[in-house]
Amino acid sequence: MKAISATGVHFTYDDGTEALSGIDFHVEEGEFIAILGSNGSGKTTLINLLVGLIKARAGRIMIGGQAIGELSAEELYQRVGLVFQNPNDQLFAATVEEDCAFGPRNLNLPEAEVQQRVTESLSAVAALPLRGRAIHHLSFGEQKRVSLAGVMAMRPSVLILDEPTAGLDPAGEAQMMQLLKKLNREEGLTVILATHSVDMLPLFANRIYVLDQGRVLQEGPSEEIFCHQEMIDRAKLRLPYISRLMYEMKRHDGVPIDGLPLTIGEAREQLLELIPKELIIAGMGEKRP
Amino acid sequence: MKAISATGVHFTYDDGTEALSGIDFHVEEGEFIAILGSNGSGKTTLINLLVGLIKARAGRIMIGGQAIGELSAEELYQRVGLVFQNPNDQLFAATVEEDCAFGPRNLNLPEAEVQQRVTESLSAVAALPLRGRAIHHLSFGEQKRVSLAGVMAMRPSVLILDEPTAGLDPAGEAQMMQLLKKLNREEGLTVILATHSVDMLPLFANRIYVLDQGRVLQEGPSEEIFCHQEMIDRAKLRLPYISRLMYEMKRHDGVPIDGLPLTIGEAREQLLELIPKELIIAGMGEKRP
């Protein structure tokens, strides 16, 4: 079943900016979807529409088979959770624990259940030891994870994240993406993320939507998306570094490479096939993990 | 001559956080330096010390051969300019023009000179057409460039930038780095930038300082820095994607690779030497740019 879908959606801001012009966006349950686009392409606007923060001027938005307008606020927010780009927007309580308990308490759950959800969601994001800490004493990476926990405590089946790795250092970025992968693969959450960083995505997303100036330029699995160099350029994006290397070798140097490797693993495989065995230092090849 | 230097610098925040513990940091005139470190490693603290926003608990900071304490505010800020991470936190005038004119006006320059500086600094960052626009109607990338122009209008000889590419899409990131490179190579500005993104840096920086927990873990040209995998891991960073690929092929697959290529260009050269000529599709090799 479709977890969330937008059909022919248009949106114009009060000042006349046409942020979205005819978006079709469909996500199946359990998918891991990336919305890729440059600054100002409309990612945040689309996300805000999907969670009902703003209303589309035209078009239809469906959540789990129901039109978004038919759902009560409570139903809606237990199905879809949004993690904001800036954790400060979302962490409005004084402590980690109180913040995570905000959502469940709004659902009028008994206190024991609230506490259990807090524990669960904090452990899901590896932030249980932070429980009693004051929000303003957390580091940026910790704040990001705690804000995710606060949303998780609502137990949504669709998790939408606006630039989840923005501002994180490499270690934090990898941790966040692993976390999202785990939530998607193990807990079965549908994950939708908006981003303009291209390098991490291919490893995680089932499908990518490329947005440009309020339109979907292209949609498909990452292998397909990154084949279209001109489309990528038009969207003011770039290929992942690895793909760029492979692309240049294929295009300019005439090296016969199949398709376009996106990850280090794929690139390694293809390159090893091209390099004569006798050049490879003996005894080293074994160590390949 | 040294453009800026810090020797044995310690800094502790009022709450007891020891943010810097014995930093040595030396930059020659005309260099392009990157301060690389994970979240919370002390990059922003170091930068704030270098521009005199906070005072070191111990150690000495010299700007162009003079101790920072001996310089008047006017002298200091015509030598060093700082561009903050979030443009929203440093653009305080109503229009682009007014914002750029803020610094020069505070120097009591005649209006003609002020206007000339505004024109110059805006064209240096490719933002001249934005001159009359209201700040709050600019896109994020435009704001970043305008905030750079505002600092440039002070004509500093040392430009310090805190995460200049944070939040920018790939096109904006490339544009910003090209801009900084131009300012460094053509106008002779000394550029120091703090960042935790590792992929773009090697192409631009003469030297890299790796910071971790308030200490300089290592310092040197990028080729040297990225040879030390354990050091990089300790600093919670990672290798650039290209280097990671080459590193894995060298280490695990035993492919004989010289040193560690950092850029796509270097990697391509090395790989082409390894791939037999007969595998390369005829006629394509010519097109190599």
Place this chain on the structure above:
Amino acid sequence: MIMHRRKKSARIRRVAAVIATAGILTALPAPAFAMHISEGILPAPWALFWYAVALPFVAWGLRDLRRRSEELLWFKPFVSLVGAAVFLISCMPIPVPTAGTCSHPAGTGLAAILIGPGLTVVVASIALTLQALFLAHGGLTTLGANIVSMGVAGAYVGYGAYLVARHLGLPWAVAAFLAGLLSDWATYAMTSLELAAALHGDGSFSAMLSLILLAFVPTQLPLGILEGFICAGALKFVRSRKPELIRATAAGGAA
């Protein structure tokens, strides 16, 4: 003859005391600390009295808050954030020309224009509690008195000045200037009154009051004017950046 001498010496004494007080007050780390009546100064009856005066105003503000937040879901976050901003502004040091040191604006005039006087009292009561608890500015025992001077006097005078000025057809910048100026002065007048009432001991109330008022003059006259400029300038800034949000504020219609 004797009468004459006594009168003269009394006058001299008073003038001298004014100068001494002004000297000491302005030599404080920040004269604005004097804006809040410190913990423990007020004797218990006075502390209770000012609590009793402040309470209805706070209650009225809270009623207003409840009524409007029932209609507008965003109202409480809005009031809180404006409150946080005004709190922060009131903690920022500004240079006072005559004192040679830094002082702090009160921000109540600005707050009153943005969220109205009733809610300004509520926000001020929270700000004063936070300052009393965590910054040792003002105090818990003197909270009532401080709410009356900072919140009630500052907010209602500031807001009133703004409305009257607008009704007289003055430009909003002038109105905002007056709001800042008068709210600041009203706060000081009220603080002086509270201090004089509590401290005059066996001396005369009016002598004590005029003394304290005079002691505040060298810093407060200019600080009030600065506050006026800040209020007008900040409002101009907000109007240029967020005209749509100005409309949502208390003085929106008038602004």
Place this chain on the structure above:
Amino acid sequence: MFDLFSDIFTYRDNALARIDPRAKLAIALAALVAVVTAERIVLPLCVFGLCLGTVVGLRIPAKLIAVRLAAPLSIVAVLVVLQTFLTGATPIFAFTLAGWEFTAKAEGLRQGMLLGARVLGAVSVVFLLSVVTPAHRIFQALRWFRLSRNWLEIAVLMYRYIFVLMESAADLAAAQKLRLGYTTKGRALRSFTALAGATIVHSLEQAERTHNAMRLRGYRGVMPFGPLPALGRRDRMILAFCLAGIASARLLEWGAGR
């Protein structure tokens, strides 16, 4: 620049931090009442010594103690001088300064010292409370004292976002300073005005985003607070013991005054 709340110390673990905030608040209020109603300087000064000693014992940095006590101490000085020379009848000494005659009087001095002692005692009580109790615990305790929920909701949000706004305001002020915005009085005023305006604008924008985030997690106009557990046995005993101590100290003073 805006080193406002050094509340990091309140998260340190110690015996006082572990006491229930409701008990601590009640004890502090009782101590305040005792101090401001004291008729002699002994009780307030004892409280001052006790609290200051505890704060030092908790190894709160001297700098923070100095910052917190600087303003009250100068107010005490002003009070003593004012009262000594302005009130009372019995002269103790007099001097002439630049042609003016100053007469210090015994009753005034006594009254000034009493007021000063009360200030010191009261300030130190609140200071001690504030270094062993984080703000959110105090808010919790206030809830138990039946304070208006709306007031508390605004207080919680205000407290949280003061820190957020402070960061951007500090950056803004620094950016202005680096472009020489504070080199003369006039510029300082103009820069300051822009800073104030920008802080308000940021707050308005933040309010919108925060409200959105709250809505998405089911906010319906009232912030839900968790239930308050009953006061533990140990805390009840501490509370009773301290209240009894304060009451007897106050009575003792009253008796001595007869």
